[in-house]
Amino acid sequence: MRWPVVIVGGGVAGLRAAITFSRRQIPFLLLEATQSPGGRVQSTFTRAHSNGSGVFCLDRGFQVLQPSYNELRHPDLDLGRPNSPLELKYFYPGARVFFDGKFHALADPWRHPISALASVFGPIGTLSDKVRVGLLQQHILSLGDAVWSGPKKTTIEYLQDWGFSPNLIERFFRPFLGGVFLEDALGTPASFFRFVFQNFAKSPVAVPRFGIGALTRELVQRLPVSSIRLGSEVQSFQEISGGFALGLASGESIETGNILWATEAGPAQKVVGRYISGTGKSQANLESYYHEARALWFASPKIESTGPVLFLDGERRGQINHAAVMSEVSPDYAPPGMSLIALNTLSMTATTESILSHAVDWFGPGVKDWRLLGEDRIRNALPLNFPGPNESDSLATTDRRIFLAGDYTTHPSLEGALLSGRRAAERIVAQITGD
Numbered sequence: 320m321r322w323p324v325v326i327v328g329g330g331v332a333g334l335r336a337a338i339t340f341s342r343r344q345i346p347f348l349l350l351e352a353t354q355s356p357g358g359r360v361q362s363t364f365t366r367a368h369s370n371g372s373g374v375f376c377l378d379r380g381f382q383v384l385q386p387s388y389n390e391l392r393h394p395d396l397d398l399g400r401p402n403s404p405l406e407l408k409y410f411y412p413g414a415r416v417f418f419d420g421k422f423h424a425l426a427d428p429w430r431h432p433i434s435a436l437a438s439v440f441g442p443i444g445t446l447s448d449k450v451r452v453g454l455l456q457q458h459i460l461s462l463g464d465a466v467w468s469g470p471k472k473t474t475i476e477y478l479q480d481w482g483f484s485p486n487l488i489e490r491f492f493r494p495f496l497g498g499v500f501l502e503d504a505l506g507t508p509a510s511f512f513r514f515v516f517q518n519f520a521k522s523p524v525a526v527p528r529f530g531i532g533a534l535t536r537e538l539v540q541r542l543p544v545s546s547i548r549l550g551s552e553v554q555s556f557q558e559i560s561g562g563f564a565l566g567l568a569s570g571e572s573i574e575t576g577n578i579l580w581a582t583e584a585g586p587a588q589k590v591v592g593r594y595i596s597g598t599g600k601s602q603a604n605l606e607s608y609y610h611e612a613r614a615l616w617f618a619s620p621k622i623e624s625t626g627p628v629l630f631l632d633g634e635r636r637g638q639i640n641h642a643a644v645m646s647e648v649s650p651d652y653a654p655p656g657m658s659l660i661a662l663n664t665l666s667m668t669a670t671t672e673s674i675l676s677h678a679v680d681w682f683g684p685g686v687k688d689w690r691l692l693g694e695d696r697i698r699n700a701l702p703l704n705f706p707g708p709n710e711s712d713s714l715a716t717t718d719r720r721i722f723l724a725g726d727y728t729t730h731p732s733l734e735g736a737l738l739s740g741r742r743a744a745e746r747i748v749a750q751i752t753g754d
């Protein structure tokens with residue numbers, strides 16, 4: 320049998336593409352290398368007690384959803400609503416920033432910047448910081464999709480151009496954006512910063528009630544079971560008359576007329592790299608173009624209510640960058656009477672002991688009762704080089720029957736992955752149907 324389309328890669332981009340083919344009734348097969356779909360979007364459930372009672376929900380690497388993402392709100396998905404099947408649970412739209420030996424509550428800096436910064440950064444931020452952050456918010460909201468345009472600058476250059484004081488940058492922008500970009504030098508393009516700022520200004524962030532993996536589960540549920548094959552790594556391909564033969568690790572060969580290649584950059588480069596054009600990446604070793612992520616998950620007897628808030632390191636001490644008591648955001652992340660804490664670090668070398676010692680300063684001596692449930696280290700967490708959403712060239716290879724999708728072809732977010740998958744699928748649909 321020759322499939323009209325084969326999707327390679329079952330992350331969010333590949334699954335989103337599959338939903339488009341399914342809706343347009345174009346037969347397709349999705350091949351995923353691992354035994355679980357979702358790629359970087361996974362939750363695992365860990366038993367609280369050896370007798371099996373109660374579970375903790377650990378989101379791989381800690382991640383959140385921006386309900387304002389256009390692609391989540393696309394009618395095919397309609398997952399941005401509070402009462403969508405994801406049952407979104409919201410973070411408080413501010414943060415607690417640790418410096419001078421205690422936490423300082425920061426009200427909503429994205430939506431009410433002037434009053435938020437007046438409360439916390441009063442003693443240290445300048446008056447002009449407060450005015451500028453308000454002006455920046457108005458500017459970014461007014462830009463719409465034009466957040467992606469403008470001179471190429473890094474985020475730190477952009478913040479400095481706006482005249483923010485070093486205090487504000489060190490105490491707030493670096494830890495907050497460090498958690499989003501997975502790097503705190505703030506070398507990430509300013510266009511991505513504007514995109515992130517715009518989304519934070521539109522809505523507080525959220526997690527699904529039963530973990531970020533619910534997004535994957537929701538996408539999979541909308542697809543015919545027989546259209547997804549797990550444990551099917553594509554290792555090679557060759558051109559055959561009118562299409563391609565894909566070679567699987569198992570030795571099996573699968574024929575298709577069109578390929579939608581939705582893996583990370585590395586496997587794309589390795590297998591279909593010689594066809595990649597437009598991204599300027601074909602010569603690069605794309606696998607090295609990723610930031611790493613590291614998160615540690617702890618169980619604790621129920622700790623004093625912290626609220627659904629993000630904790631930030633305003634001292635730039637280096638062990639913990641940000642933390643959250645996830646069971647305060649969604650109680651279903653931990654069994655009754657217990658709490659689940661996520662500690663995130665940008666250091667790949669900090670020891671667990673040094674991270675816990677940092678946690679004692681933040682959460683007090685009760686940290687000695689915490690139990691390590693798991694640690695995630697994700698090497699290819701976020702792509703470093705990315706073209707943004709407008710570069711349609713990045714979607715196709717030189718052969719117009721191989722289309723690329725994945726966050727590295729747009730931008731490093733769920734929005735970028737969903738957009739890339741939908742758009743690549745729509746192009747293949749147009750090619751097949753002539754629409």
Ligand SMILES: Cc1cc2nc3c(=O)[nH]c(=O)nc-3n(C[C@H](O)[C@H](O)[C@H](O)COP(=O)(O)OP(=O)(O)OC[C@H]3O[C@@H](n4cnc5c(N)ncnc54)[C@H](O)[C@@H]3O)c2cc1C
Pocket residue numbers: 327328329330331332333350351352353356357358359360379380381382383384385551552553554581582583586612697699700701724725726727730731732733734735736
């Ligand atoms: C720790 C962390 C935190 C994040 N936080 C956020 C956040 O808060 N908000 C946000 O919007 N985004 C966040 N992201 C980014 C978001 O998760 C990713 O952008 C998105 O999941 C990428 O999806 P993808 O489909 O492009 O790639 P992947 O999820 O990497 O999917 C690629 C798939 O291809 C498969 N594959 C690879 N090679 C082959 C092969 N040869 N054959 C078959 N299959 C193959 C892989 O197994 C994988 O399943 C975060 C990411 C991480 C890691």
